[in-house]
Amino acid sequence: MKKFITENKSFTITVIDHAKDGKPLHCRNGHEIGDTYTCEYGCPMPTNGCGGFCSKTMTNLYRLKEIVYANGDLRILGFPNNHDIEFFCPDGAVKFRMQIHDLAGIHPLTAEHLPQYAEVIRRSFATVAKDFGLTRENCPDHTSFVTDERLASKVKDGYFPFGLCVGETIFGFASLTDMSDGVFEMNDVSVLPEWRHYGYGKKMIDFCKEKVKELGGSKITIGIVDENAVLKDWYAANGFxxxxxxxxxxxxxxxxxxEWSAI
Ligand SMILES: CC(C)(COP(=O)(O)OP(=O)(O)OC[C@H]1O[C@@H](n2cnc3c(N)ncnc32)[C@H](O)[C@@H]1OP(=O)(O)O)[C@@H](O)C(=O)NCCC(=O)NCCS
Structure with missing residues (x-):
């Protein structure tokens, strides 16, 4: 197997009970309390020499994992939250706890990350160029054609580049520039096409709002392609x-x- 995608979620599944109506039951598969499995997109692997899941439990488990991958809301199925849930096997014999870990985090970037984040910005904005017919000929200054050198020229005091990362892999970007008087310009908000629609764009914006407050600011300004109605509505829904x-x-x-204002 040769995996080509960096996964953004991981799961820990632990057996927490094997009793029904207070009476201990013995699972045909031999699950015992404390047996623990981990997985990302693939099958759960035992961490302590335990066996495996029966196909009936797998059908439940995969359904739950698919909801998580589709950014669905597990609360609709009656679970209390989207990160730590308990469920029974279909026979009601074994109770599992599933912890869902989002591996993506937002981190400050430095000049050494520039080649990687420049590529994220260009690839992200390439879809905008395609949607609006922007080419090197009719719009050479569009962000989809931005050079590493031009991005490097932005790096100075008051410029804060942030990456949405899983480990060393960057798949989203946003920068803040201090324009003084509490105003920050947010630029190059990007999520790679294959990672869109999972709420990461909103996560980047929320992060920037908090960062601006932390830096003593109160306002974020942005410039967008005004004809991009979907984007305009999205920013409006995010308080701009x-x-x-x-x-x-x-x-x-x-x-x-x-503009977004903290007050
Ligand atoms: C805008 C962008 C960062 C959103 O990233 P995301 O991770 O998909 O954001 P979220 O999951 O939080 O929100 C998704 C919503 O963004 C909106 N959206 C804005 N621009 C979009 C675009 N170019 N393509 C798809 N959806 C877009 C849609 O309303 C979408 O809703 P949906 O999932 O119900 O279809 C991403 O689409 C992107 O990188 N676009 C290209 C670069 C760009 O235009 N950046 C903004 C410059 S000011």
Whole structure:
């Protein structure tokens, strides 16, 4: 097997009971309290020499894992939360606890990460270029064509690049630039296409809002392709208010300016 994707979730499944109505039951598969399994996208592997899951339990387990991977809400099925749940095997003989770990975290980046985050930005904005017909010829300054050198020129005091990472792999990006008087510009908000629609974009924005407050700021400004109605609505749903539009020489689209205020 040669895995080509960095997984963003992992699961720990532990046997916590094998009794029904207070009477101890013995699972045909031999599960005992404390047996623990871990997995990412694939099958759960035992961590303490225990056996495996029966196919009936696997059908339950995979259904739950698929809900997690689809960013669904386990609470709809009656579970109390989306990260630590308990469920029985279909025979009601064994009770499991499943802990769901999100391996993605947001971290400050440095110049040494620049080649990797530059690629994340270019690949992310390539879908915008495609959607709006932007090419090197009609819009050479579009973010999808940004060079490492241009990104390097932004690195100075008051510039804060952040990466959405699993381990050393960066798959999302956002930067804040201190514009003084408590105002921060948020730029290059990116999530690689294969990682979209899992809430990571919102996670990046929420992180930036908290970071701005932590840095003593109170306002975030952004500039977007104003014709991008989906993006505009998304920022509005995330608390950004549309302020104005401007046209710039060399940009074949209108730039819309939006703002979020902490107060
Ligand atoms: C905007 C972006 C960061 C959102 O990332 P994400 O991880 O998918 O964000 P979330 O999961 O929190 O939210 C998803 C929502 O974003 C909105 N959205 C905004 N731009 C989008 C785009 N280009 N493609 C798809 N959805 C987009 C949709 O409303 C989507 O809702 P849906 O999942 O119900 O379809 C990502 O689409 C991206 O990198 N786009 C290209 C670069 C860009 O336009 N950045 C913003 C520049 S100001």
């Amino acid at each position: 208010v549309h302020k104005e539009t401007k046209n710039f020489d060399g940009l074949p689209f209108t730039v819309g300016f939006m």
